[in-house]
């Protein structure tokens with residue numbers, strides 16, 4: 343029987359967590375340690391835009407060529423959308439987010455505590471050490487503000503709880519073809535990781551994994567790469583045209599399939615998980631590594647082509663795109679590049695291009 347997902351609304355999750363004495367951190371994209379925050383009883387709730395807000399509020403501080411994720415996040419904050427949160431965390435994924443961090447700290451100065459988080463751009467031991475120190479410094483700041491000092495064991499246990507949730511997230515991705523979920527339902531489920539406590543996500547994911555079925559072979563399997571599948575009706579449109587997303591390389595999803603850390607030092611372990619995550623242009627992964635990753639994902643899942651679905655003005659994505667597409671073509675994998683502004687409806691022209699691409703790879 344098809345599982346009922348019953349994903350609670352983000353606002354309900356926040357209210358419940360706060361009513362039980364917890365605090366909330368709004369976290370901008372892309373990488374951070376959920377486990378560290380939860381050790382302080384702080385629930386991370388991610389802010390990927392959100393779509394469809396009045397961007398004029400953010401526009402007063404940002405250049406027009408900054409992406410809609412950052413424009414929307416700032417506008418959302420300025421119109422009270424983040425009033426319920428206690429902290430704002432801004433990982434330095436790209437120049438636009440780095441700029442947002444500075445604007446918040448130096449100009450907007452919201453009532454919440456704002457923490458930038460610097461991320462290393464490599465996979466050396468020095469990169470792990472650097473990030474571990476960043477996380478230690480975040481620990482110290484949170485300890486000062488909250489008056490709590492969770493022990494190393496507590497932080498480690500909190501990270502391990504996230505590891506369990508992430509291993510189920512990976513299973514959902516692996517079993518994608520056999521899950522009785524539409525494209526949209528699947529993405530709603532995996533993206534609930536952006537705001538659900540790990541233990542609640544584990545319950546939902548386990549339920550979804552209980553019922554699998556043999557999908558008819560007539561859907562056209564694709565790999566989706568990019569930042570975030572917004573507007574989310576792109577997933578329905580894709581399905582109506584016969585496409586199924588069987589592999590994911592999106593910043594909000596597949597690029598955050600964090601593995602299990604090795605170290606018993608909680609800060610090093612949390613850093614290892616991020617540093618050794620799947621390749622990501624915002625963490626400085628070389629194009630060859632990304633190409634190899636995409637080709638192997640496509641081969642393992644049977645994806646016949648790649649849809650690059652990127653946010654307008656997203657430099658980290660745009661820099662890699664020409665070489666990646668060329669490399670994929672040489673490997674016999676066609677691709678199409680779709681650019682979106684997360685505030686806009688999908689234009690007809692875009693829908694037609696997706697349809698034409700599916701016909702080519704059918």
Ligand code: SF4
Pocket residue numbers: 371409410411412435436437438439569624653655656657658659
């Ligand atoms: S969409 Fe691209 S430019 Fe915008 S915040 Fe994300 S990584 Fe940065």
